Amino acid sequence: MTAAELRSARWFAPDDLRSFGHRSRMMQLGYSEEEFLGRPIVGILSTWSELNSCHGHFPERVENVRRGVLAAGGFPVEMPALSVDESFTKPTSMLYRNLLAMETEEIIRSHPLDGVVLLGGCDKTTPGLVMGAITAGVPMIFLPAGPMLRGHYAGRVLGSGSDAWKYWDERRAGNVTDEEWLGIQGGIARSVGTCMTMGTASTMTAITDALGLTLPGASSIPAADSGHQRMAAECGRRIVDMVWEDLRPEAIITEAAVQNAAKVAMATGCSTNAVVHLIAMARRAGVDLTLDHLDALGRTTPLIANVRPAGKDYLMEDFFYAGGLRALMKQMEAMLDTSALTVTGKTLGDNLEGARVYDDDVIRPLSNPVYAEGSLALLRGNLCPDGAVIKPAACDPKFHVHEGPALVFDSYPEMKKAVEDENLDVTPDHVMVLRNAGPLGGPGFPEWGMLPIPKALIRKGHRDMLRISDARMSGTSYGACVLHVAPESYVGGPLALLRTGDKVRLDLPNRRLDMLVDAAELERRRAAWTPPQPRYERGWGYMFSRHVTQADKGCDFDFLERGFGRAAGEPDIF
Template sequence: MTTEKTPDTLRSSRWFAPDDLRSFGHRSRMMQLGYAEEDFRGKPVIGILNTWSELNSCHGHFPERVQDVKRGVLAAGGFPVEMPALSVDESFTKPTSMLYRNMLAMETEEMIRSHPLDGVVLMGGCDKTTPGLVMGAVTAGVPMIFLPAGPMLRGHYKGRILGSGSDGWKYWDERRAGNVSDEEWLGIQGGIARSVGTCMTMGTASTMTAIADAMGLTLPGASSIPAADSGHKRMGSACGRRIVEMVWEDLTPEKIITAAAVRNAAIVAMATGCSTNAVVHLIAMARRAGVALTLDDLDTLGRVTPLIANVRPSGKDYLMEDFYYAGGLLALMKQIEERLDTSVTGVTGKPLSEALATAEVYNDDVIRALSNPVYHQGSLALLRGNLCPDGAVIKPAACDPKFHVHEGPALVFDSYPEMKAAIDDEDLDVTSDTVLVLRNAGPKGGPGMPEWGMLPIPKALIRRGYRDMLRISDARMSGTSYGACVLHVAPESFVGGPLALLKTGDIVRMDLPNRSLNMLVDEAELARRRAAWSPPEQRFQRGWGYMFSQHVTQADKGCDFDYLERGFGKAAGEPDIF
């Protein structure tokens, strides 16, 4: 280990070392907590930012895991302090946890900046906690390591293996069709999520922890370990030991999150069958680190990166537990090693090539070879056209190929309640060619860009055996979702994007091979509609929602706040009043 720091140059020493009145107060308050001066002075103080709550089932094991991290920090000669952070749970937060991702990022940044922390362990995993924690810690700039929550165990019901989220959507359609009884529905409900941990499909949680892993922000391969596995405990302790070493080495985020590391993460995301939400979060994380990642960059990589993780929902057969036992993320990265920059160094301080040297695939149906992919291209595709001049996103491998080129009449809904009321009307005037459209559900319109983009199939079509149709929105969808869903339409309709001008009955055409999405309406008519359009009333008049609405960027820019992006202005820097 190369040592760049000394006890006197530790950041925490500014709080604890001087012989003055304020440092006397700092040391006194630590003694008030029961610590002797030798416990904390001259040692790396490690903040453990814990996004646990009793309403976040994904993080139900974090109180125990904190103790594992502390054990590792103490073993390495550091001083651990747990600091609760906003949980941003996915299941219960309304209207969407995405409304609070930036709040977590701000809280993380300010907690680090304002406290005597030399390094941090970021404990997250549930969808928005990974990007929120990383975005804030990157801006704060102290050594950091991400501890992924890990996926839950496989779901089970009557001999069937269930995948959280994905099978929920599947069986809900069957229940709406009258094919699932009350007893079966209760059994599925109890069997689909049977341990702590994040969704065990390749949803947003596993996508984002894999991205953090591939970017070098976790211990190599840590994202694959199931939450309930004893290896997860050992990984927690190892995170504690390693962050202390990183402080002495002064291994800060800007030395890890380079353009090459971001590109590696994007390639890995495509190969895993990543959630569409990866687009918004990866762009935001990259921009915080000063890497100018764009939708076009992601589409370019998606065109040439085969999907090789046979994990639901893009894959057909397996779940994250199977992925782990097949070799995990390092094995997948080994399969695409020639496409990655293996000279990059992550939190270990060692090149990626070293971590991949011993990686091995143990089941080549779960983690496929490049010659036998699940899908010939990557997970995501970017569309542009007069409906989405700044882009829209679709997951080609997760939808019926017959919709890859599709033309049909639009059925437009202006709100989620309007859509929900209509969708179960068995007399709804809809065919399998109809294009369902939901608008006013973007970053400002949702508010917060909720996961409403996987619009339910109308009951009138479910009764006739249909399970997919083309759907378009400026919303997001759950990473566990599937289907012919076009998402993240930008600019959003709420701010006057072209989606606001679409009318029921207009013909919409999607050409996925040519990456286009258009409404077949002439420019003169669109100009008339644009002149007649008036902006809706703002969703919030005060508080966090008002701040969010005033400053959130559009989906193609990552939905960060404009004033938090690099280059907006000079940061406050380190506290200088002690």
């Protein structure tokens, strides 16, 4: 790549009126031609906002990246992108993942950017940024936000999300005082950064790392560690070299890289959300990843990261000290395609040289896994003909094969009210079911799938039961939860036909989920079913409702997937 071949040169180099205007406006911003003309222009896409606590350090990281870009001879420009925070966005941040993906793609396409550094981490920002950058096709490198420090309260180590659910149940049981609850509230998230359990944020940054889109091992560095600042500056230096090398995502995100990422996800005890996001990312790159592919990998990939919630003892800070993702990948190197290219310009195998495990209880050897198979299993049956997902390692094994009567709820408010009723007619054998919570029914596929254990059972000491929904759940959650039932009930999937009292059977070893209802009866129910009213009649929700795909296809928009139609290509400049 030469200076004349830079993408940005189409904006700035010609001796014509349009380029005169571009150069003039750069001078208006206080820059001379020597600073930007003929240099790689690097967009720093930051998903910072004052309501995104996970990304509270991004203004500083932008400056770290900026100094790296300048040191390597590039010209950095910060470009704000939608901050899809997990904590405050309602009804769910998943409703806006595709909006971030579209914005990322269009920011890159419409501006004179030769390469981009993507700053994300809070759950949906990672796939949203990566999906958009894949389609835009310029050199890119992902800078993960990094996990927060361990939580602490009263001598106890707390894991964000996971311990919130745990202690909330204990509070409902009357075992946690108001003072203790306030102390847990203040101690569970005590620094910038994403959840320090192996929730969706750590899962997705690990997947992006394993895809070869980050600097090696970058996903493991805690947000508050000074190494995170140095990594950010290195991202700035490296992206300039990637521009000159013309190293684009299409050369990195291959079928081999996707297979590597899926195996690493299984070995980490990944969030169930990995299924939806990895499928969407792969499909953007033209790799046909399916639920069946993921299930096959899950059956042969042991879980070796002993990190909560699938692991029992440790958090992401411990994982980093034990060697981080590079050490985990080194441990399973024989299972990976080490010839896969990465953003370093080197292969995965090159990047793993010298990696080692410093604590083999945190990162287990393949011969001593936390769980013999991967952390996810994909189900099919007459309740989920297009699939459903469960996290076997994070639930009580007694539910791996279970049959019981359904207790069905049509909405989250209905369910929430019922579980607080101490006189609810429910037993530990019941199967709680929430429907109308999928991509369209939620709307937006909210994280409602970890249905609360009814107070009537909590008071008797029960802490798990089989739960089924077409919703997602937080990656920090745990329990016998079957999720992502597809097709969802809102569009007439079989879950819409289930009634309270019907027997439901889960057979995890055989990957089956069925309602034990006569086929003729199901046909009668289907004939009587009426579609619900649309959730949206205007705006973003209207677009989302008409174009989002189901969970098994990654919930991308149909018109953004490869093969839908001819891409617009580069904008004309005149």
